[in-house]
Amino acid sequence: MPTTTLPPQHRSDVEILWNYNQLHHEPHPVDVGIGLGGHDFGVATYTADLYRAGTFPLIVFTGANAPTTVDRFPRGEAVHFRERAIDLGVPADAILVEPNATNTGENIDFTRALLKERGYLDSIKSVMLISRPYQQRRSYAICRKRWPEVEVICGSLPLALDDYVASIGDAERVINMLVGDTQRIWVYPAKGWAIEQDVPEAVRNAYSRLVDAGFTRRLLPA
Known part of the structure; x- marks a missing residue:
């Protein structure tokens, strides 16, 4: 047990x-909040909190499933995170879903591709990655490598x-x-x-x- x-x-x-593994970044206004998939529903909760506080006008939830999440999130991590954020008051039209990423590098690459497809990419100069607390430093380093043009800050549900x-x-x-x-x-x-x-x-x-x-x-x- x-x-x-x-x-x-x-x-x-x-x-x-x-x-x-936490970077202790102070949240401030950015162009998009990116909620990284995983087993922790706190990512969706904190992303919704930050949206309602005006930290960003647009959310991307990104993530398919891992063996540890398929039972909890059978429709995919990003899909369930979107539903949670809507339940917490985020308008559905403020959320994009990237349902295919299976690792953090793909989270970043596939999110960029989705933003480009929807016509947002050229206006994105800053992002906030919302993740599990111990995932902040790794996510930051990957994003800086794969998307060096943007300012990156990180955050997690403060627990x-x-x-x-x-x-x-x-x-x-x-x-x-x-x-x-x-x-x-x-x-x-x-x-x-x-x-x-x-x-x-x-x-x-x-x-x-x-x-x-x-x-x-x-x-x-x-």
Whole structure:
């Protein structure tokens, strides 16, 4: 049975990765908000909150399905996120749906293609990526690499670590995702998929200790 309690012996290391993977950007007006698909409905909720606050006039939800989301979002992540945002008061005509992306690079590329197809691309000078909290840094680096012409800021539903774990309902899953996303910060630039970013020694050490403790389910092959 999953637990929502972080293992006390790993809390410090989890907090280090949690803080590192968030960029703490201050929301400000941009041309489009891009809600990245996944298992976390908080992305749709926060995107709707930001739209209602006037942060952007247009939303793109992007995402197909992963094995971990197909049961929860059988019509696709982006489609369900759109429905959630409409339930929260966002006008349907302010939302575009990109239903095919299966990774963050495709989220960016397919969103650009959709915006071009709909005649918006030339006017897009700034974007806000809305994602799971631990996905911010990776998403930022990928977007900067694949869409360098735009200003990029990132955001997530503002939750403390324990509250986020409770919302997901599985502490082990959150730790594994944190470890996997941290690894991608240096692996993706080496593959040409993202810009380089500084990784402090404290982050690398915390990552290594969590890997040694067995939180390896989301690691890429060596």
